[in-house]
Amino acid sequence: MPVLIALLCGIAICAALPALPAATGCLGLAVGTAALAACLPLRTRPWAALIPAFLLGLGYAAWRADYRMAQQLPADWQQRSIVFVGEVRGLPQAGEYGTRLIMEVERTLTPGVNLPQTVRLTDFLQRDWPTGSRWRAEARFKRSRGTANPFGFDVEQWQWSEGVLASGSLRPGERRLEDSRAPLAWVDRARAALVARIEGVLGESREAALIAALTVGAQQRVAREDWGLFAATGLTHLVSISGLHITMLAGLAAAALACLSRRLPVLGFPPRLLIAGGAFLTAAAYALLAGFSVPTQRTLFMLGVGLASLCLRRGLSPFRIWWLALAVVLLMDPFCVLAPGVWLSFGLVAALMASSIARRRAPGKWRAALAGQWAAGVCTLAPLAWWFGGIPLVSPLANALGIPYVSLLLTPLALAAALLPLEWPLHLAAWLVRGFYWGVEWFAQAPALSLAGTPLPLFLLALLGSVWLIAPRGVPGRGLAALMLLPMLAYQPPPPAQGEFRATMLDVGQGLAVLVQTRNRSLLFDTGLGGAERILLPQLRGLGVKELDGLVLSHHHSDHDGAAAELAAALPVGRVLAGQPESLPGLGLSGDGCRPGQSWAWDGVRFDVLGPPDAAPANDENAQSCILRVAGMKHALLLSGDAPEAVERMLAAQPGLRLRSTVLAAGHHGSRTSTGAAWLAAAQPEVVLISAGYLNRYRHPHPSVLRRVEEAGVAVLRTDLDGALSLEFGDGVEWTCLRDSQRRYWRERGDCGEPP
Structure with missing residues (x-):
């Protein structure tokens, strides 16, 4: 396991480097250090193996990054018209100033240049771009780039992690081709039809927007003002189809299949395989319905590793399964280390596991729920302050009430309402959405703790203090761990001197x-x-x-x-x-x-x-x-x-x-x-x-x-x-x-x- 951890550290650290190391050099050093480690005494080999594992991870991440950078739009082709053939992916969104859409480029027709595989486009003429349609189009492109400031959301980092390497504005003269018959195109068309049905029943309302976000991942339909309410209460993750909803839905499917297998046993088919397979297929179907976006793919990989480990009965500890799941996610997508959601998701799972280890007997349900909420709140304190510059003080209470309401009640009902050919379930889901918004607006009135940008050493100190604070009772000095959080909470940038x-x-x-x-x-x-x-x-x-x-x-x-x-x-x-x-x-x-x-x-x-x-x-x-x-x-x-x-x-x-x-x-x-x-x-x-x-x-x-x-x-x-x-x-x-x-x-x- 230490070798695997060293490999993952090599992958993760690559994203923070100012310049990309040579992939071949890293891999060559990994081979050389592995050969040297093999010559060392047997007792020291496990520790010596950490160095080649780290270099192997670094070289792998650099190789993947080299491949992605080679797809970037050449700098001298920026703001020049390029003709291409592309397929509309996802759900185009009409806004006040134009229609925004994602296209997957099949081929570039303009000689001398190749577009990246995925491009983000804006149509200021607001023409119709049906999901799954194919076009011969012309656009002016530039490399994906965002404003660069020290704090807040980093658009450029997000675009790189998602693989969107160019953006452009569409020009007149498009010609529609035969629609795509690819499986994901059929899924996207089904998603668009579901959104149209939801809005046909409920209108283009606040309720319809949230139901569309929870069912098919159409988060862009939620108003900016509502996103502000979610941020003020720490409930943003509930509106995105994330690991929480997919895992919850898989858990509901597993519980239903477990109950079914006890009453109707399937001859010759192990119940654990039935339960795990059904849970995974349910999660995969929901991820597909959400557009199979990069975050949902990561969740599916993580869930698949966990279910496979349970089915194989290898006797792996929860933390070993956690490391294996993280390894699969990073190997499949080494750029996900730039997404805060990945670390928040894995961090929350680790915090919940850490809060329950070394117990002589299992606590009661209510006590376990409170302990889990305490561990999650403590361990997300430093990351939320580091990434988002503030902590909604009401977030623990809002999440304690909002997670079961949205994940166990609203989301399953919204999915059923969207798929059933009846109108009344949609109206019932809309009624639940109004109740959710009422609670969010009430919680949003609570104050938030705003923090100045923290230096890295203080963040790491606070992170260590958080882990220490949720340690089992036998760990000494837990009362002092809270002091390690104070420097981050109290930090203020040094002011200029008098007269400066x-x-x-x-x-x-x-x-x-x-x-x-x-x-x-x-x-x-x-x-x-x-x-x-x-x-x-x-x-x-x-x-x-x-x-x-x-x-x-x-x-x-x-x-x-x-x-x-x-x-x-x-x-x-x-x-x-x-x-x-x-x-x-x-x-x-x-x-x-x-x-x-x-x-x-x-x-x-x-x-x-x-x-x-x-x-x-x-x-x-x-x-x-x-x-x-x-x-x-x-x-x-x-x-x-x-x-x-x-x-x-x-x-x-x-x-x-x-x-x-x-x-x-x-x-x-x-x-x-x-x-x-x-x-x-x-x-x-x-x-x-x-x-x-x-x-x-x-x-x-x-x-x-x-x-x-x-x-x-x-x-x-x-x-x-x-x-x-x-x-x-x-x-x-x-x-x-x-x-x-x-x-x-x-x-x-x-x-x-x-x-x-």
Whole structure:
């Protein structure tokens, strides 16, 4: 077993490496070290075998990663039209701005390029793309890429783990071919028919969306607001068809078959094989109905190993079965180590097993349930804080009530209602869904514990403390184990010194959001696009910001103030300034307009509002952008929203106006209408920051702006290439770029320059 554990460690650690090791080199070293281990004394061979096992796992993971990276879209083919033949997989989802769908590429017709096997597409014309249909289509592609920030959901990591290596926008001129006859296409068409039937009976309602999610895995139909409720109560896993539901359904099938086998014994067929086979087939059918997604495949592999071990009667301990199941999952899909759900699932099972070992007699049912809930709650504390930046305090109670309600009652009834040709079971399931939502909304009012981003050593310390805390009674020092959790729960990032400040330009795509932190205060300049829970709030919480002392909204464009309303509803906000104050009531805010001459100081750092100037055109929203200069003891930062070059020239021409700043945020995301020569000459920056979306449709930043900045000898940092940018304004200006500081072989690295 130690050799197997070493092999799995080699597979797991590969995903965290900054660069991919040579697979052949690892495998060669594994063979060489295995030969050396064979020459050692017999007593030391088992320990010496750990090294070649680790190298073998590392080499295997590197080989699989090499194969996947070879399928990536070539960089020089990004944003170019490519013609291909593909099959629509899964359930396309029509949204406000277009239809999103997954296609499996059969062949690429454009010479000189090969598309990845699975691509994610958006049809902005919202045409009909039936499930299982085949098309000759044309699209503009780019590599799958997401915003890169230190906290919150990592889209790029998820896409890599799921094998989605390219995304694109469909163009007109598609031609439908003969529909696919593949087995999974038939399953997808059946899933689409079930969703249509559910919505035909219940309408496109909240209840229909949740029933579709629980039966056929159509989670995309659940509204974003409802996902927020599930996250606030720790019940997100109940809505996804995950290991919990599949295992519960397999357990129900096993119980039913056990009862049946006692009453109607099948001659010549061992009951254990009947029960295990029926449970596995039930789980497989449910996984297939859910689209046989990657998470359901992992659960099926894990369940298959457990059932096979029980059937073979090999006398394996529960933990040996656990390690074997993990080995099968990692060998089948080494990229699943990047999915938090895998570790939460396996971790919960391990916690439940650990809480019941070394007992002289089995506890009662209620006592066992409480002990299991305690173990699950303790062991998920550190991982939830590490991955999601917060812990819903009501989660243990919500899960204790929600798991049996959803897994044992709602899900089986929803499945039966979807499959039976009757309407009343669907209405009954909808009634249960309304009861579930009532409970979720009530629990969501409870407070949540928000934690700052924790360093890895403190996370590992808390994880060790959690395991120690649920250890059997005979283990000494369990009362002290709780102290090992305190550093993680109490951690706060070190603040800047007096007179210094920290600026973080978040990667919000095609938008702008800059957080400025002094020793005791925080100010946010713009919020980026809507959906604060998606990027903005996880970053603020991870950086230790529990309230904002100031909020400046440069002007009323959605890429600058789109998340302001959600932000204000989630965090206390102090002083609010806006370039267009008349827009504040519509955002649920109140405040003042930005006017030249407004000034204040926090912790030895001065904030000066320089614009918009009185002469700025009132009919030009960009010209009304608030312009803010933040100055520490030695260095300054200049932010100008989308202010055009005409406004820049007005300010540059004002005598006595202090514009010189070490760091300048390029206006209008690097558009050619801003960051003119006069502005650069007046600010004299050493560094220019550009916040823009990767390969955005506006083609920001414009080549003329980049050329002008580079000719001035100024360093350029870009969120679209470098991810989130963090700058420390002290005696000098030091910066870090997320794609450089958190390198991974699967994440494209930017060109972050060295601090001056």
